[in-house]
Amino acid sequence: MHAWPASDVPALPGKGRDLRIHDTATGGPVTVDPGPVARIYVCGITPYDATHIGHAATYNAFDLVQRVWLDTKRQVQYVQNVTDIDDPLLERAARDGEDWTGLAERETALFREDMTALRMLPPQHYIGAVEAIPGIVPLVERLCESGAAYVLDGDVYFSVEADPHFGEVSGLDAEAMRLLSAERGGDPERPGKKNPLDPMLWMAAREGEPDWDGGSLGRGRPGWHIECVAIALDHLGMGFDVQGGGSDLAFPHHEMGASHAQALTGEYPFAKAYVHAGMVALDGAKMSKSKGNLVFVSTLRRAGVDPAAIRLSLLAHHYRADWEWTDQVLDEAVARLARWRAAVSRPDGPAAQDLVEEVREALSNDLDAPAALAAVDRWAARQESTGGTDEGAPGVVSRTVDALLGVAL
Structure with a gap:
C-alpha cells in the first residue's frame, strides 16, 4: 500500500x-534518545469514514515528533498501518450496501488527500492489515506453540498471563481494564476464556464474512492487536523509540500489542515510550464515528478553509489535552495565519534566529506547540509594530514555521 507524497522540510541553521x-507507561516525561535513525510506529485508521479533526489532531502530534527528530539531523523510520479489515468496516459496508473493499479503498484514498493537504509527513512503510496477513499467521502459530495462546471454539486467544509485564503500558487495574475491554472491541464476558481480558489473535471464518488461509489456524482473519505487532516487528523490530496513537489506544490496543510482542520475542520493552494524544470533542462529546458528531477535514477543505489554518487550529492545543472544536477555534486560526503571513512578507530582522531557538525549545519540551505558536505571535507583533524595517535573513521565520510546525506561509 502506498502512502502520500512528502512535502519538503527546510533545513534550519544549527541543530535541534x-x-x-x-x-504513558511511566506516567511522566522521558528523554527519547534514538540513535542515528529514530523509529516510530503510529496506529492508523480503520477506513470506514473520512478523516475527522480528532484523527488529524493525533497525526499532527506525531508529525511534530518526526519534525523535532529531523531537526536534530537524524533520519526517521516511520511506520503506520491501515486496519482495512475489521468489524466496524464490515458493519458500515453492510449498512450502506457497499462492498467492504471498495469502502476501505475510497476512505483510505481520502485520508491520503487530507494528510497531503495538512502537510503531514508520510510513513516510509504504510501497511494494510490484509497485506500483512501472511506475516501475522506465523506469529499466531508461534504463540500457540509456546503456550501463550489457546483455541476456543476455533478462535485463537492470547493469554495475558504469558507476559509478566502485562498492565505496565496503561497502568490500569483489572476492573478498569475489563470495563474498557468491553467498550473497545473486546469480549470479556465470553465463556471459556482463561482470563476475561484475553484478546483474540485469530477469528475463525464466519459465514458471510471475508476470510483468509491461516495455515494450521484454519481459515479466518486476524485480531486487531496482532496486526500492528506483526507490522512493527517486521519494519522496526523490538525496542523502537515511540509507539503512538490516541489516548483511547493505551488500553487495550497498545497494552495488548506490547504483550504479544514481548511474549513472542522474550524481549522487553516493545517500545521505549508510549505516547498518546488527547481526544477532540464536538458539542460536549468526544468526536466518534459511532456517535456521528464529526467535523471532517475534507468538508472543511471543500468549504474553502486553508489547510494551514486547519493545522494551526490543531497546534493551538497541547497534544495531550482533551479539547473541543468550535467555530471560534477555526476563526482564531484563520486570523493567526493572516497575521503570520503579513509578518513574513516584511524583512525578518535579527530576532529571527532567536525565534528559531524559542520554537525548538518549546517543541522539545513535550511538544508544546501552543508555546511555539505564542513565540511566533510575539515575533509577528514586533514585526507589525516596527514595520519590519531591520535587515536580516529573509525567510528564516517562514522556514522555521514550515520545518518545525508544518505550516506553509
Missing part, C-alpha cells in the same frame, strides 16, 4: 534539541 516527552 532532543525530545523530552510524556510516556
Whole structure:
C-alpha cells in the first residue's frame, strides 16, 4: 500500500534539541534518545469514514515528533498501518450496501488527500492489515506453540498471563481494564476464556464474512492487536523509540500489542515510550464515528478553509489535552495565519534566529506547540509594530514555521 507524497522540510541553521516527552507507561516525561535513525510506529485508521479533526489532531502530534527528530539531523523510520479489515468496516459496508473493499479503498484514498493537504509527513512503510496477513499467521502459530495462546471454539486467544509485564503500558487495574475491554472491541464476558481480558489473535471464518488461509489456524482473519505487532516487528523490530496513537489506544490496543510482542520475542520493552494524544470533542462529546458528531477535514477543505489554518487550529492545543472544536477555534486560526503571513512578507530582522531557538525549545519540551505558536505571535507583533524595517535573513521565520510546525506561509 502506498502512502502520500512528502512535502519538503527546510533545513534550519544549527541543530535541534532532543525530545523530552510524556510516556504513558511511566506516567511522566522521558528523554527519547534514538540513535542515528529514530523509529516510530503510529496506529492508523480503520477506513470506514473520512478523516475527522480528532484523527488529524493525533497525526499532527506525531508529525511534530518526526519534525523535532529531523531537526536534530537524524533520519526517521516511520511506520503506520491501515486496519482495512475489521468489524466496524464490515458493519458500515453492510449498512450502506457497499462492498467492504471498495469502502476501505475510497476512505483510505481520502485520508491520503487530507494528510497531503495538512502537510503531514508520510510513513516510509504504510501497511494494510490484509497485506500483512501472511506475516501475522506465523506469529499466531508461534504463540500457540509456546503456550501463550489457546483455541476456543476455533478462535485463537492470547493469554495475558504469558507476559509478566502485562498492565505496565496503561497502568490500569483489572476492573478498569475489563470495563474498557468491553467498550473497545473486546469480549470479556465470553465463556471459556482463561482470563476475561484475553484478546483474540485469530477469528475463525464466519459465514458471510471475508476470510483468509491461516495455515494450521484454519481459515479466518486476524485480531486487531496482532496486526500492528506483526507490522512493527517486521519494519522496526523490538525496542523502537515511540509507539503512538490516541489516548483511547493505551488500553487495550497498545497494552495488548506490547504483550504479544514481548511474549513472542522474550524481549522487553516493545517500545521505549508510549505516547498518546488527547481526544477532540464536538458539542460536549468526544468526536466518534459511532456517535456521528464529526467535523471532517475534507468538508472543511471543500468549504474553502486553508489547510494551514486547519493545522494551526490543531497546534493551538497541547497534544495531550482533551479539547473541543468550535467555530471560534477555526476563526482564531484563520486570523493567526493572516497575521503570520503579513509578518513574513516584511524583512525578518535579527530576532529571527532567536525565534528559531524559542520554537525548538518549546517543541522539545513535550511538544508544546501552543508555546511555539505564542513565540511566533510575539515575533509577528514586533514585526507589525516596527514595520519590519531591520535587515536580516529573509525567510528564516517562514522556514522555521514550515520545518518545525508544518505550516506553509
